[in-house]
Amino acid sequence: MGITIRGKVFVVDDNIDTDQIIPAEYLTLVPSKVDEYEKLGSYAFIGLPDRYGSFISSGALKTEYPIIIAGENFGCGSSREHAPIALGASGVRVVVAQSYARIFFRNCVATGELYPWETEERLCDLFTTGQEVTLEGDRCVIVNHSLGREYPLRSLGEAGPVIDAGGIFAYARSTGMIPLRSPQSAG
Amino acid sequence: MGMTLTEKIVARAAGRQTVEPGENVWVDVDLLMTHDVCGPGTIGVFKREFGQDAKVWNREKIVLIPDHYIFTNDERANRNVDILREFAHEQDIQYFYDITDRADFKANPDYKGVCHIALAQEGHTRPGEVMFGTDSHTCNAGAFGQFATGIGNTDAGFIMGTGKLLIKVPATMRFVLNGDMPSYLLSKDLILHIIGDISVSGATYRTMEFTGTAVEQMTMDERMTLCNMVIEAGGKNGVIAPDSTTLDYVTSRTKVPFECVHSDDNARFFSDRYYDVSQLEPVVAKPHSPDNRALVRECRDVKVDRVYIGSCTGGKTSDFVNAARLIQGRQVKVPTYLVPATQKVYEDLFTMKLNHQTLSEIFLASGCIEPSAPSCAACLGGPKDTFGRLNEPEVCVSTTNRNFPGRMGNKQAQVYLASAYTAAATALTGFITDPRDFLT
Numbered sequence A: 001m002g003i004t005i006r007g008k009v010f011v012v013d014d015n016i017d018t019d020q021i022i023p024a025e026y027l028t029l030v031p032s033k034v035d036e037y038e039k040l041g042s043y044a045f046i047g048l049p050d051r052y053g054s055f056i057s058s059g060a061l062k063t064e065y066p067i068i069i070a071g072e073n074f075g076c077g078s079s080r081e082h083a084p085i086a087l088g089a090s091g092v093r094v095v096v097a098q099s100y101a102r103i104f105f106r107n108c109v110a111t112g113e114l115y116p117w118e119t120e121e122r123l124c125d126l127f128t129t130g131q132e133v134t135l136e137g138d139r140c141v142i143v144n145h146s147l148g149r150e151y152p153l154r155s156l157g158e159a160g161p162v163i164d165a166g167g168i169f170a171y172a173r174s175t176g177m178i179p180l181r182s183p184q185s186a187g
Numbered sequence B: 001m002g003m004t005l006t007e008k009i010v011a012r013a014a015g016r017q018t019v020e021p022g023e024n025v026w027v028d029v030d031l032l033m034t035h036d037v038c039g040p041g042t043i044g045v046f047k048r049e050f051g052q053d054a055k056v057w058n059r060e061k062i063v064l065i066p067d068h069y070i071f072t073n074d075e076r077a078n079r080n081v082d083i084l085r086e087f088a089h090e091q092d093i094q095y096f097y098d099i100t101d102r103a104d105f106k107a108n109p110d111y112k113g114v115c116h117i118a119l120a121q122e123g124h125t126r127p128g129e130v131m132f133g134t135d136s137h138t139c140n141a142g143a144f145g146q147f148a149t150g151i152g153n154t155d156a157g158f159i160m161g162t163g164k165l166l167i168k169v170p171a172t173m174r175f176v177l178n179g180d181m182p183s184y185l186l187s188k189d190l191i192l193h194i195i196g197d198i199s200v201s202g203a204t205y206r207t208m209e210f211t212g213t214a215v216e217q218m219t220m221d222e223r224m225t226l227c228n229m230v231i232e233a234g235g236k237n238g239v240i241a242p243d244s245t246t247l248d249y250v251t252s253r254t255k256v257p258f259e260c261v262h263s264d265d266n267a268r269f270f271s272d273r274y275y276d277v278s279q280l281e282p283v284v285a286k287p288h289s290p291d292n293r294a295l296v297r298e299c300r301d302v303k304v305d306r307v308y309i310g311s312c313t314g315g316k317t318s319d320f321v322n323a324a325r326l327i328q329g330r331q332v333k334v335p336t337y338l339v340p341a342t343q344k345v346y347e348d349l350f351t352m353k354l355n356h357q358t359l360s361e362i363f364l365a366s367g368c369i370e371p372s373a374p375s376c377a378a379c380l381g382g383p384k385d386t387f388g389r390l391n392e393p394e395v396c397v398s399t400t401n402r403n404f405p406g407r408m409g410n411k412q413a414q415v416y417l418a419s420a421y422t423a424a425a426t427a428l429t430g431f432i433t434d435p436r437d438f439l440t
Helices: A034-042 A084-090 A103-110 A159-165 A167-172 B007-013 B039-050 B075-091 B115-121 B134-143 B153-162 B187-198 B222-231 B246-253 B317-325 B343-351 B359-366 B419-427
Strands: A002-010 A067-068 A093-096 A114-120 A134-136 A141-144 A149-152 B022-028 B029-036 B062-065 B130-133 B147-150 B162-167 B172-178 B205-212 B237-240 B272-274 B283-285 B293-295 B307-309 B336-339 B395-398 B416-418
Touching: A084 A103, A084 A159, A093 B153, A093 B162, A103 A114, A103 B153, A167 B153, A167 B343, B007 B022, B007 B130, B007 B147, B007 B172, B007 B205, B007 B237, B022 B307, B029 B039, B029 B115, B029 B153, B039 B075, B039 B153, B062 B075, B075 B283, B115 B130, B115 B222, B130 B153, B130 B162, B134 B147, B134 B187, B134 B222, B134 B237, B147 B153, B153 B162, B172 B187, B172 B222, B187 B222, B187 B272, B187 B283, B187 B293, B222 B237, B222 B246, B222 B317, B307 B317, B307 B419, B317 B343, B317 B359, B317 B419, B336 B359, B395 B419
Parallel strands: A002 A067, A067 A093, A093 A114, B029 B062, B029 B130, B130 B147, B172 B205, B172 B272, B205 B237, B307 B336, B307 B395, B395 B416
Antiparallel strands: A002 A134, A134 A141, A141 A149, B022 B162, B283 B293, B283 B416
């Protein structure tokens, strides 16, 4: 949970479902293939209604917004792991939402792709896209430099160490649930 | 203190006497299902983590079902089915429902269609078991009194190699549905009603258990519709206690032994909600959210461009029988798309009769578009050439499960979720129509 990250925020509101994060027509891309992982990133948030503005500049593979600010129930809908992966591949490091859909949250943790932080305050009504913030994982706060204010984050709890480890495989190995990977089987 | 049905299943799978909601436990998995959209990524994770030569934990407990993007010329979609096939052969997976001749699905006897309905049909859904699937509607199988939920590729890759998964024990919300179902109401109306009450996040991290006299009277098809959509309320799993209806269905399809479990009388429930179904009316979920509920009769002025009957939620045999009841002897006013969930449902359209006409004859005589090959099709949009996909900003009444922006294709399209009765009544007028206008 030691992550500290500074950058611009992209702000969305409630119930952003997985079809808006990565529409179904792009699910033919297989995230475990390196080139297709990159491509998934380039389509992140392409299903959002136009009023949110563009998340990735035309022709670019990556976003200029490493931090997503959202309302309630972020990532609802499908179980597609393509959703957190598309965001992660696009350059997003953390999402700060009021709440998450269960499978999306779980997929963030299992993959170690994104930190799904939660806040009590409805930051999506206070922040606007493009504002510069610093998220300090150690102190569990997000500082909005434009507003000159900091806001508390809920502790990631038991999910934190799993994401820090790099996902469920690394975590299961570190706790002895599955054997350590031998060099030959690393594939 | 007693346990709920879900707590009992999780406790058994964790090798424990008891579990408490909120605890994290490692469970032994009875069945892992994956399909062409998430299977290739799951296989990729499995190989990356366990090695190129690794073997799956149990070749008889993994079911591979190509169903999402089958009847398309999208090369990557076709490749993904090839990846499943190669893996099935390499690992000698016992249950792989392959399709090789895409031009004529009937030439592929192994091909089933939509995974959740195929799982039930083929005897893979069994009371008391733990099933995970790389699809959010895996909760459908809870209708058989089992624990079933959707997961991502990474968790699925983990199960592939170990047969285990770390899960949080969900608290159970109980929904007591009592009373006689009115002739114009279907379980789709009930679940849309419930989601409207508790919202699209009202059951997040929790189990939704359905009980009551109305549930006891339901067929397995109707029970599946209830459990299928718990994910639309954020639920982790849905569940209905097994009874004679369940056993009749399951034992005619599998010889695998299983153990039925039920909630204890003194089990602790997170909440209880009671419904008298005899007082409920047909409802739709308006754009763009499954909890945006309205009475069908309040939407009479909504003109629609097409009607879609299909998917794991609304493309079962009973959905087509119900639609045919209204449509028989009448003409549809808008393009009406019929997508049977599975090959078995497709066959039923050509063999089941109402008043001496097959369902297919009824639909074709009424002007519906010829039933398509079974698959997930336009429920989730898919590649541009997918049958029934909303490529234009049209208004669609659909028996599917989600209507967030862009779900069925175009971002400006407006999707109203409805029962097969409401969808059929709407097809007959071109406006959102209460089935009571046609059911006497």
